[in-house]
Amino acid sequence: MRRWIIVAAAAAIALGGCGSGAQSGGAGRSGGHATLLTTLQPPTFDPASIASVGAVEGPLGYAVYDNLFRVDYAAGTVIPRLAESITPDEAATVWTIKLRPGVTFSDGTPLDAGAVKFNWDRIKDNPQLGSGCSTTIEDFKAIDVKGPLELRITLPEPRGSLPQQLFGSGQVRSGTCTNIASPAALKKHGKSYGTSPQTTVGAGPFVLKELVPGSHLTLERNPRYWDAPRPYLDKLTVRQAPDITTSVNAVMSGAAHVASVMAFTPDITRYKQAGFRYHLQPMNGAAMVIFNASRPPLDDPRVRRALTLATDLDDLTKKNFAETVSPSDGWLTRSSLFYDAGRAAQLRQPTNDLAEAQRLIDSYVAEKGGPVTVTVPAAPTAIPTFTTLQQQWRRLKNVQVNIETVTGQVATQRLLANQAQVALNQSGANDPEAMVASFGTGGPQNYLKWSDPQLDAILAKARPETDPARQKAHMVQAAERLVQLNWFIMLYRPGAPTLVAKDLTNVKLHDPSQVDLAQLRFR
Known part of the structure; x- marks a missing residue:
């Protein structure tokens, strides 16, 4: 049987992509x-x-x-x-x-x-x-x-x-x-x-x-x-470093040589426009807005899908990330072992459909009453993104979106404690084990306690599989199911x-x- 993964015989280093799409050269001196x-x-x-x-x-x-x-x-x-x-x-x-x-x-x-x-x-x-x-x-x-x-x-x-x-x-x-x-x-x-x-x-x-x-x-x-x-x-x-602004300023001024940051902000745009390069490995998955499906009104799939459909990714990335990111085109990258060009359309999350979004909200309100109210705890670096989303989601009748400014530490604590209705997060699940951890029932990285028997069954088939073609089929099926569940909105490729x-x-x-x-x- 063909194995999905075998260790190479010689040592090697996996090279990642740069913000400009190239690698730095290997020249240079030792020491320092x-x-x-x-x-x-x-x-x-x-x-x-x-x-x-x-x-x-x-x-x-x-x-x-x-x-x-x-x-x-x-x-x-x-x-x-x-x-x-x-x-x-x-x-x-x-x-x-x-x-x-x-x-x-x-x-x-x-x-x-x-x-x-x-x-x-x-x-x-x-x-x-x-x-x-x-x-x-x-x-x-x-x-x-x-x-x-x-x-x-x-x-x-x-x-x-x-x-x-x-x-x-x-x-x-x-x-x-x-x-x-x-x-x-x-x-x-x-x-x-x-x-x-x-x-x-x-x-x-x-x-x-x-x-x-x-x-x-x-x-x-x-x-x-x-x-x-x-x-x-x-x-x-x-x-x-206390924040991204400090890191960017330090590298640009020569006070620091390397800085790892966790988000794209206008400071990264400023850094790039000054002729500096950032380095990033494109990954499966997404930087995303995640929904707490265990708390009303987001426990109703109609509300999650409506907010997703009311999101304009082009507008969001243009206003908040300038030239540093592109809107997500699905869970799997084109370079991924699991990418299936024939299923690309099914793996792309539908967005920017206000008419369908309003129909779903109207259906929810007619059954359960309204308005649909969502409160977002946002750290200062996340406020611009959530402000844009607030503007987009408020285009829907009977939808109210409130932003509560908190520290980054509080935002993280609420996420990990399953207390946030909406949050920002990144997931780069690249294999069945990471999928189970992030989205499987009881997974250690499944902070919002998502649970779907259909997804669990798909992942249970993927975990023992050693044949590359069959494992790919399971992974594509899992990614497609995630799109259907609307547990999150995929914004752009994850990475720091x-x-x-x-x-x-x-x-x-x-x-x-x-x-x-x-x-x-x-x-």
């Missing part, structure tokens, strides 16, 4: 000290907790730990890192991981199969760690060390997408299954592991040298790193733009939209 701004400073470098996948803290977790492997979602391949391969048996119930020989942690101890098992057993035996990896490895029937560099995983049922599940863990803050720390350090430091440079030991391109909570952290080149001559920089100072100063080069992205700090060079 760069400053990175991020939206979040990780509270700990514990491998069970810190993300090493994704554009927020992912670059920092990756810098310290690297990954066992990475997934290139567009190509449908696994990129070997600390592991050389991960392959299934014929039934896809037993998977074998073979590790790269000669890899050591920064303390000089070996990264072997026993170290991987120790990290996973630690997560499984200590639920208080709250690791995103726990739901994955709790499902394993067995984890067996078959040799110094060979680990065998036995599953209770076929799982065609186990590599993606290990890589993404179904979480926004992901990579926690593919982070491996030194067992010697974990045993020595116990609960204090990851809280200071002295208690943090990985096998990544950098070593944590300074950690000042609430202020900054410092990373220095790891002389033991297996993938020499990377990293090219000698040192990185990482600071937290990475801003880079003009004196840095060799900017390369991991999928999804994560800048590889080990590749950066000064010109």
Whole structure:
């Protein structure tokens, strides 16, 4: 049987797209000290907790730990890192991981199969760690060390997408299954592991040298790193930026060299117009307005569909994002392994149909009374987008839209606590495991408790599938069902733009939209 995903034999880096549609060149010099701004400073470098996948803290977790492997979602391949391969048996119930020989942690101890098992057993035996990896490895029937560099995983049922599940863990803050720390350090430091440079030991391109909570952290080149001559920089100072405006100004002025931001705003337009480039990996999924389908009036599919149909994406993106984004044309990108040109029309969410939107609202009001009232908790950076949506939705009779200004922290808290009627979010679900996590009943990333038996049944068929054609058919069917449910409005492709100063080069992205700090060079 043809496998959907097999690890390549040689190490490789997945290259991401830039805002201008090109990659930075590989030229440049080694050495130097760069400053990175991020939206979040990780509270700990514990491998069970810190993300090493994704554009927020992912670059920092990756810098310290690297990954066992990475997934290139567009190509449908696994990129070997600390592991050389991960392959299934014929039934896809037993998977074998073979590790790269000669890899050591920064303390000089070996990264072997026993170290991987120790990290996973630690997560499984200590639920208080709250690791995103726990739901994955709790499902394993067995984890067996078959040799110094060979680990065998036995599953209770076929799982065609186990590599993606290990890589993404179904979480926004992901990579926690593919982070491996030194067992010697974990045993020595116990609960204090990851809280200071002295208690943090990985096998990544950098070593944590300074950690000042609430202020900054410092990373220095790891002389033991297996993938020499990377990293090219000698040192990185990482600071937290309070907002996108600060990040843009810092990179443009030379006060910072790299900045990761979480949204497109007029500041990004200003940055681009000044001749700077942002870097982004186009992803399946969408930046989107999400509806709480468990709370009236959005528990009625007529209201959700009406608000979707009353949305004018061209007007929204023109007013709020200028030339930085294009309206969404469906869940799957044209470069995706799962893209089906013959189903493109069914996968494109209908919008900008006021007549049909009004008919649905009239039907709802006639049955349940009106007006339809929606309250939106909006952080300051989201107010322009929600103001435009408010104007568009108010074109409908018997629809009232109120905007409540809150802090970004409060907006996030309400989303995670299932308290917001409407919110902004991003989802880049690229495989069955991520779909289950984001949209399956009880999924760990399904913050608004969406539930649809038909979608659950589709995903249940997709998860064990190893044949590429059949898995593609299930994924297309799932994406089509999401369009029908109107749980959200797809605005534009998701992703976190990475801003880079003009004196840095060799900017390369991991999928999804994560800048590889080990590749950066000064010109």
